[in-house]
Amino acid sequence: MTAFDLTPPTDAERRAITAGLSGDERRVLLEHGTEAAFCGVFLDNKKDGIYTCRFCGLPLFRSNAKFDSGTGWPSFFKPFAELHIKRVRDASYGMVRVEEVCARCGSHLGHVFPDGPRPTGERHCLNSVSLGFTPTGETLPDVLKRGAPEGAPDTEV
């Protein structure tokens, strides 16, 4: 279940958003790149709030699911909603991994590994550059102009 509209962005919306991305953001979000470890802006973010898709603004993770994995990338043990992420088999670089992408826009987020903490046992290993952050009580992004719950303050604690 999700209150969010998961209809993919139109081609025109994609072009407009892509035009506003930095080179690093494009490389990671659109070309499945990985940022350098220990460099991401959200690695040590301890604030309460919601991490959203850098491309389309969809909520992806809550701060209460963030943990220090020691890997150098922001890590979460569960997504905001399972429907908000899509898991894709990734056999690149001679490894079989599970890539995760935004379920709405398809942007690359990171990978999911089976060595996380309880209760899920999952480690969602994210690129900071794939994420935005909205502190608790502040207004969620509404990149695609879909309206509430986007563009409204997050009320759940």
Ligand SMILES: [Zn+2]
């Ligand atoms: Zn997205």
